[in-house]
Amino acid sequence: MTQHSPKSPQFFLTSPSPCPYLDGQFERKVFTHLVGDKAPQMNDLLTQGGFRRSQNIAYRPACEACRACVSVRIVADRFTPSKNLKRISKVNRDLIGVEHAAEPTSEQYSLFRRYLDARHRKGGMSEMTVLDYAMMVEDTHVQTKIIEYRQRDADSFVTGSSNGPLLGVALSDRMSDGYSMVYSFFDPDQQHRSLGTWMILDHIARAQSDGLPHVYLGYWVDGSAKMEYKTRFRPQEHLTATGWEVFGD
Incomplete structure (x- = not known):
């Protein structure tokens, strides 16, 4: 099993894929893993910085030509x-x-x-x-x-x-x-x-x-x-x- 350090999280970038919200646009996401004892604190910091959580993944848009997604x-x-x-x-x-x-x-x-x-x-x-x-x-x-x-x-x-x-x-x-x-x-x-x-x-x-x-x-x-x-x-x-x-x- 791959080990991820909660003290120094690694961030990854997805390949472009069709945007589910805007026709003709392509989305990319930057993401990291939320694991370990420090996951709650990391989730707080990342959410306050515009990330969302899905299972044990925190992600946010990193699209090359669009900035339409806004954290609310x-x-x-x-x-x-x-x-x-x-x-x-x-x-x-x-x-x-x-x-x-x-x-x-x-x-x-x-x-x-x-x-x-x-x-x-x-x-x-x-x-x-x-x-x-x-x-x-x-x-x-x-x-x-x-x-x-x-x-x-x-x-x-x-x-x-x-x-x-x-x-x-x-x-x-x-x-x-x-x-x-x-x-x-x-x-x-x-x-x-x-x-x-x-x-x-x-x-x-x-x-x-x-x-x-x-x-x-x-x-x-x-x-x-x-x-x-x-x-x-x-x-x-x-x-x-x-x-x-x-x-x-």
């Missing part, structure tokens, strides 16, 4: 929801989110498959098996949690949990300065709930409750319609050549 984080401690976001919170007031260890279940995978088949049938993850899903959840050396979102049952306000239907799942890293949303999916038949938006709102509330300033959303791609939702959460900061700067306000 919500300023949770100053967040104020718009009227529309308040409406989404009200619609989902019957849901409860409960944190679990990063362990996959067959119930999660069933929902994951329904989500992919309905929303991302032609995407890069469309062929993921149950073993692939298990690796996505379990292959982590940082502080990762699965948050399950279910409809409340009669005992929820006493127990803080629920045996109700599973409607959404978020795989999230708890960092020193906030939460990083690694991946989330939800019941595609519950469109009226805007569950993707609701899970972001729940992460903002969790960060506020824990006294953490940020929620990291990954990359916003200017010109990609499917990324536009990320700009709804204000105030937010974008990572520029001179550091994190407030966007839009």
Whole structure:
């Protein structure tokens, strides 16, 4: 097995491949391995520097002719929801989110498959098996949690949990300065709930409750319609050549 030193990480560059967000563009990524006892600290530093985590890999775009991908984080401690976001919170007031260890279940995978088949049938993850899903959840050396979102049952306000239907799942890293949303999916038949938006709102509330300033959303791609939702959460900061700067306000 190849050994990687967490004290002096090695970085690698991928070959060019078609960009999944912008037609006619090609993407390259620089990446390193997140392993060992120092992986949580390294994940913090790299995420704050614009990297994302996938399993035990931290990566960021390194495209030769494009800089459209921009790292985004919500300023949770100053967040104020718009009227529309308040409406989404009200619609989902019957849901409860409960944190679990990063362990996959067959119930999660069933929902994951329904989500992919309905929303991302032609995407890069469309062929993921149950073993692939298990690796996505379990292959982590940082502080990762699965948050399950279910409809409340009669005992929820006493127990803080629920045996109700599973409607959404978020795989999230708890960092020193906030939460990083690694991946989330939800019941595609519950469109009226805007569950993707609701899970972001729940992460903002969790960060506020824990006294953490940020929620990291990954990359916003200017010109990609499917990324536009990320700009709804204000105030937010974008990572520029001179550091994190407030966007839009």
